[in-house]
Amino acid sequence: MSSEGNVAVHVHRDDEASKLGMWLFLFTELTLFGGLFLMYSVYRYTHQADFHLAAQNMNTFIGALNTAILLTSSLTMALSITALQRGSKKLSLSFQAITIFFGLIFLVNKYFEWSHEFHIGNFPGSESLLNKSQGEILFFGLYYVMTGLHGLHVIIGMAVIAVMMKFTINNVITRTNYVKLEAAGLYWHLVDVIWIFLFPLFYLIS
Amino acid sequence: MEGKDKHTIHNHSYTAYIIVWLALLTFTAITVAVAGINFGNSTIAIALIIASIKTYLVLTIFMHLKLENKTFKIFVIIAIFFLVISFILLFSDYSNI
Amino acid sequence: MTDNSIAIKKEHESYLEHKGKYSGLFGWILSTDHKRIAILYLVVISAWFLIGVTLGFLIRLELFTTGETIIGPQTYNSFFTVHGIIMLFLFVIPGIPAIFGNFFLPIMIGAKDVAFPRLNLFTWYLYVLGSVLVITSVFLPGGAPDSGWTFYIPYSVRTGTNMIITLSAAFILGFSSILTGLNFIVTIHRMRAPGMGWFKMPLFPWALYATGWIQVLVTPIIGITLLLIIFERLFGVGLFDPSLGGDPVLYQHLFWIYSHPAVYIMAVPAMGVISELITVYSHKTIFGYKAIAFSSLAIALFGSLVWGHHMFSSGMSDTANFVFSLITFVVAIPSAIKVFNWTATLYKGSIELEPPMLFALAFIFLFTIGGLTGIMQGTLSLDIHLTDTTFIVGHFHYVIFGTAGFGVFGGLYHWIPKMFGRLYNKKMAKVSFWFLFIGFNILYFPMFVMGWLGMPRRSYDYLPEYQIYHEISTVGSWILIIGLVILVYTIIKAIKSGERTSEMNYCGGETLEWYVETPPTHENFDEVPVITGEPYAYKQNEL
Secondary structure (H helix, E strand, O other): OOOOOOOOOOOOOOHHHHHHHHHHHHHHHHHHHHHHHHHHHHHHHHOHHHHHHHHOOOOHHHHHHHHHHHHHHHHHHHHHHHHHHOOOHHHHHHHHHHHHHHHHHHHHHHHHHHHHHHHOOOOOOOHHHHOOOHHHHHHHHHHHHHHHHHHHHHHHHHHHHHHHHHHHHOOOOOOOOOHHHHHHHHHHHHHHHHHHHHHHHHHOOO | OOOOOOOOOOOOOHHHHHHHHHHHHHHHHHHHHHHHOOOOOHHHHHHHHHHHHHHHHHHHHHOOHHHOOHHHHHHHHHHHHHHHHHHHHHHHHHOOO | OOOOOOOOOOOOOEOOOOOOOOOOOHHHHOOOOHHHHHHHHHHHHHHHHHHHHHHHHHHHHHOOOOOOOOOOHHHHHHHHHHHHHHHHHHHHHHHHHHHHHHHHHHHHOOOOOOOOHHHHHHHHHHHHHHHHHHHHHHHOOOOOOOOOOOOOOOHHHHOOOOHHHHHHHHHHHHHHHHHHHHHHHHHHHHOOOOOOOHHHOOHHHHHHHHHHHHHHHHHHHHHHHHHHHHHHHHHOOOOOOHHHOOOHHHHHHHHHHHHHHHHHHHHHHHHHHHHHHHHHHHOOOOOOHHHHHHHHHHHHHHHOOOHHHHOOOOOOOHHHHHHHHHHHHHHHHHHHHHHHHHHHHHOOOOOOOOHHHHHHHHHHHHHHHHHHHHHHHHOHHHHHHHOOEHHHHHHHHHHHHHHHHHHHHHHHHHHHHHHHOEOOOHHHHHHHHHHHHHHHHHHHHHHHHHHHOOOEOOOOOOOHHHHHHHHHHHHHHHHHHHHHHHHHHHHHHHHHHOOEOOOOOOOOOOOHHHHOOOOOEOOOOOOOOOOOOOOOOOOOOOO
16 A cells, blocks of 8 residues: 555656655554554553463563564665665665565564464463463463464565565666655564564563 | 655665664663563563663664654654553553452 | 636536546546546445435334334344444445545645545445445345444354454455545645645545544554454454453443544544535635634544543443543534534525535534533433433434434535536425435434433334334434435436536635536646635625
8 A cells, every 4th residue: 555646647756645655554553553552451450460470481582582583674674775775776675585584584483482382272262271360361362363463464564575576676666766665664664663562561571 | 735856865874774773682682681680560661661762763763754854753643642542541441440 | 716727628528528548337446536436435335325224214114113013123133233334334434535525625625636546446445345245244144243333242252143244344444444534644735736735725624634533543443353353253362251351341442442533533524514515605704714623633632532431331430431521521612613613604694595505504403412412421420321222322313414414415415516517406405405304303303302211222122101202203214214315316317417517616615626627627627726815715705
């Protein structure tokens, strides 16, 4: 949706409008997760002790590693725009590719985390989870919903960047016309921002 | 209105981004380290403050908010304001159960 | 407003005749012209409105007598659920922004199109997809949704009907609404004609701007909430299930964080339309332009903070009850500011009782009743008595049908000649108005009375002492529907075979749409207009 503000007949380009549109779209993502953060805060407030207990299951190291990976991918995303502006298309393309690659590693880590939890029976509706306290059930419910939705956004972001790579190769995105890449970058950074909050809320409260 | 756009390149330098990235990693390390210490109820507050600082860095530098005009900044303030108010009003129900 | 820059060339082809890349049907459903998209919306939204009306008619018919009149209780539950979903998500929420907003926003601010024309077309497809899902959920085995449009937990998780499809439909329709709002905000920021500062903008764009913000900020919250119900149904996560620690009241919070502001998504654009109608048919500059413009923003702001007044009987804390009741009274202020400014505009105006003006005046009357009964329910003690009675049903039909519905009708009569270059039969239009207005009040006013006496809402059966009110109400629904039939007939006849007109300014308006061709050309303006004056600069003209 980030794309252009071109009128079919009358080609006029307004990068500012595209960016405003993208920011507004980011707000919708923000309040989408905002609803979940509201839930998290209420349940954490009403079940503090249980949340601490449940968070002990989380592997802080993998969480921190994933944070670092996502932050680094944000860096490469930002660098790809600078590279393009300075005229090095190849460098920009490699930065975009690296960003996708980091996104992939993030997802692989997430996969191992989730399968570990599934393995020990911490998934919605499982017998061992149902035997735990209510706060722990809520914690894991929120954990799956929030990180799952976030993971979905990572996947979407990777797909968007892949399309941007194609655009860069085909010179749809160029040194002077890079607003699409910028919009994709904004999306990627927002996904990063959401993780910046998810990380302490799930991994650092034990 | 503002019909003709100057396509002036506005962006930060490679170095600026790398410095911000290093800062972000440092803050991540700090927040992990601090989480190990028991500050009682303020543990979560400290973690959220650090997360907010990191978010500020990402918003202003990575997302170029610093270079954008006032409209963008007002937009972001409106969105954050809305979320904060929602939290406050929701907790008017839960805070004194 | 100056129109010197607009060259008038009569031979210009209108957007209706314009030949784009495609012709025939594809020339419409693949067109990114905001005017054609508006017509696309007009067609599908009208169709859904008529289906919703039919359901409403059947609900009223069922309630004509005690016990079973025409349908069984389960069908009744589905009918009021689907009636609510269709009327809210498929008619009033998209209604005015998607039809009149799409058509007139760019013209009123002197632009050739909206900021993102292709995205604009995409929202129409999302709308169609959502509406197809709604109809699918009704006919698939499993049964039509029966939870009420509020999807309250735990029933919406436990019922065996096709809830997941309905919820997905609402999610997609919400997305469509968001993208329309987003498009309008950016359009207003970036596409205004040279010289058109914020305070030279007509009031309808102002209303759409405020609405756009509500759509963008709150709609995602219902999106995630509906997704969570789907997750509950599929995986039993337990986030709203009390036996697993979840809190059903939290669901209500999240639901109303969107659904109360949604009332303003419906009402504020209608208020924008009324602001235009009142000033045009009073032939007088609007009174308190800035007050009306800012009150739209104030409604958007405070309207987003009052969701808790839907939950006074849900067991919220005393603090929350108090705070939400207080803010509810505050939100009445900007609404009242609008009403006072409209009536002040009428004062000493040369009022012309054209059909659109009749609807505008009725709007003020109905909205005032709806608003004042709303204040009654914002009062904590009174609300406990009125919760879940037909009083609330009467209230929100006055507010929603009275504003968005009458706004659409008034807007249609006002702008149909501009949109299609054809005139309608004014006599018929006035007849339709009187049937609608009288029928409306006979239909909904008894609901206040029986609700006050304790008649519960959504109830299939009732005690004999309420029967007289139900009978009056049902008779009212027949009168209303006669009015609607006349209205639909008048408008379809006008569009198909009405007398052609190319008079640019047939009602003496001063905003930019009265300075373009009738119907407008593909690009609206031959040259970019330059605005120097205030909007609504009526030259004390006598007609």
